[in-house]
Amino acid sequence: MTKKIGSETVKINNLTKRFGSFTALNGVNLTITEGEVFGLIGPNGAGKTTTIRTLLGILQATSGNASVFGMDAWKDAVEIHKRIAYVPGDVNLWPNLTGGEVIDLFLGLRGKHEKIRRDKLLKAFDLDPTKKCRTYSKGNRQKVALIAAFASDADLFILDEPTSGLDPLMERIFQECVLEQKNKGKGVLLSSHILSEVERLCDRVGIIREGKIVETGTLDELRHLTRITMSIETERPITDIAQIAGIHDLMEDQGIVSFQVDADEMANVVSHIARFKVKKIESNPPKLEDLFMRHYDINGGA
Numbered sequence: 559m560t561k562k563i564g565s566e567t568v569k570i571n572n573l574t575k576r577f578g579s580f581t582a583l584n585g586v587n588l589t590i591t592e593g594e595v596f597g598l599i600g601p602n603g604a605g606k607t608t609t610i611r612t613l614l615g616i617l618q619a620t621s622g623n624a625s626v627f628g629m630d631a632w633k634d635a636v637e638i639h640k641r642i643a644y645v646p647g648d649v650n651l652w653p654n655l656t657g658g659e660v661i662d663l664f665l666g667l668r669g670k671h672e673k674i675r676r677d678k679l680l681k682a683f684d685l686d687p688t689k690k691c692r693t694y695s696k697g698n699r700q701k702v703a704l705i706a707a708f709a710s711d712a713d714l715f716i717l718d719e720p721t722s723g724l725d726p727l728m729e730r731i732f733q734e735c736v737l738e739q740k741n742k743g744k745g746v747l748l749s750s751h752i753l754s755e756v757e758r759l760c761d762r763v764g765i766i767r768e769g770k771i772v773e774t775g776t777l778d779e780l781r782h783l784t785r786i787t788m789s790i791e792t793e794r795p796i797t798d799i800a801q802i803a804g805i806h807d808l809m810e811d812q813g814i815v816s817f818q819v820d821a822d823e824m825a826n827v828v829s830h831i832a833r834f835k836v837k838k839i840e841s842n843p844p845k846l847e848d849l850f851m852r853h854y855d856i857n858g859g860a
Contacts, residue, residue, distance in 0.1 A: 566628075567592050567714050567745035568613065573622035575608055575769075582608045584769040585622070592713070595736060595746040597760035599753065599850060605769040606749040607647075610718050613747075614644060626714065640668070643707035647719030649699040651691035657702045658687025664706040676709040682731050696723035708735045714745045721755065733759055757846040765850065777846065784844030784852070785818040788827070793835035802830055 568590035575583040583605050590596045598606050611617045612624050615635025624631040626638045651660050658680075665672055680687055683701045691699065700723050707715060715736070721729050736746055736759050750756050756763060757777065764774040773780060785806060790796070791814050799815065800808055804823025809816050819827050821844065831839075 565592055566590075567594075568596075568624075568626055568747065570609070570613075570624045571622055573609070573612060573624055574620045575612060575617060576620045582769050583612070583619075586766070586769070586771050588764050588771060588774060590714075590745050590747055592745050593740060593743040594762065595740050595748060595760045597756035597763040598747065598749045598766060599751060599756055599763060599846075600766040601751060604766045606766055607718055608769075609766070610644075610716055610747070610749060613716065614642075615639075641713045642716055643710050643712035643714075644716045645700075645703045645707050645718065645720045647722045648696075649703040651694070651699055651702060653690065653692035655691055656688055657685060657691060657694065657698070660691060660702055661687065661706045661709065665709055668710055672709045672711070676705065679705040679709055679735075682735075683728060697725065697728065700724055701728065704732060704735070708739070712744065714747070715739055716747045718749045719751070720748070721750075721752065729755065753845070753847040753850055763846065773849075780846075780849055781821055781844055784848040785820055786824060786844055787816070787818050787842040789814060789816040789838075789840040790831055790836060791815075791838040792831065793837055796831055796834050799827075799830060802827055 566589055568588070570586055570588050573583050573586040574581065586605070586609060588596070588598075598609065600606055608617065612619055613626060613631050615631050615638065618632050627641060629638055631638065651657075655663070661676060661680075665676065683705055685698060685701045685705065689698075691702070694702070700720065704720060707717075717736075721732055724732065733755070736748070739746060740761075746759075748756065748759060760777070762774065762776050763780060764771050766772070795813075796815055799805060799817070802823070803826070804820035805827065806818040806820075807816075
């Protein structure tokens with residue numbers, strides 16, 4: 559039976575998790591639908607992995623609830639695991655088994671062996687499946703887990719810092735695999751601090767800070783918190799630009815004025831500088847990294 563793409567796969571309501579006096583998660587809310595890649599971003603210790611472990615039924619919530627496929631993440635963990643593929647950021651494998659044996663073991667647990675898909679992924683990720691796992695580098699251990707996940711017929715992929723240890727070429731293969739699953743209508747939860755990766759893959763993003771989701775939305779919806787970098791050369795010196803609302807980090811060097819501007823003030827800035835006969839203008843669109851840094855006040859905030 560074909561499921562309707564876009565139906566709810568993950569739902570978390572007011573999820574709180576405490577370890578003694580420490581609150582790891584504080585009222586987290588988020589949803590993920592089929593056919594959606596949802597990016598959960600934040601630095602180490604923000605609560606990404608705790609959220610994922612709660613969804614996997616490894617941790618029981620202190621309060622609130624989490625459901626996957628409409629089932630309770632804690633009570634129905636066994637049933638849920640039949641339909642998900644999970645890749646952690648630091649993969650531990652059986653040292654005396656070969657990589658191929660581990661992949662086949664995981665696929666066999668699902669009741670069927672996706673040999674054609676498995677072999678295609680082995681070639682794409684350039685993994686020698688005949689070597690013992692104890693000989694693998696961190697990157698190759700990640701490849702084993704990724705191949706086992708993407709060769710499966712899971713309905714939800716939960717990926718916690720999955721490209722840790724991979725080189726740029728393998729990261730690109732990973733991204734292609736994620737987009738392939740998305741096109742099949744599968745849900746993907748991607749936890750990462752690699753902002754370019756999230757920006758390239760994710761339909762929606764949730765920023766988690768100190769156990770709280772502080773912002774959620776599509777990348778376009780979150781652009782309002784970012785600034786556009788501009789560099790302008792004019793025939794006449796620009797005056798009074800520092801007085802315009804939304805201008806930050808204003809600098810001038812050999813007649814070229816550069817600054818950052820809040821996206822919602824762009825129209826006013828362009829209108830102002832047009833009066834000075836623009837010779838050259840360069841504009842760099844806002845990046846997810848800019849949004850992330852402003853939330854965490856890395857540079858002192860604004």
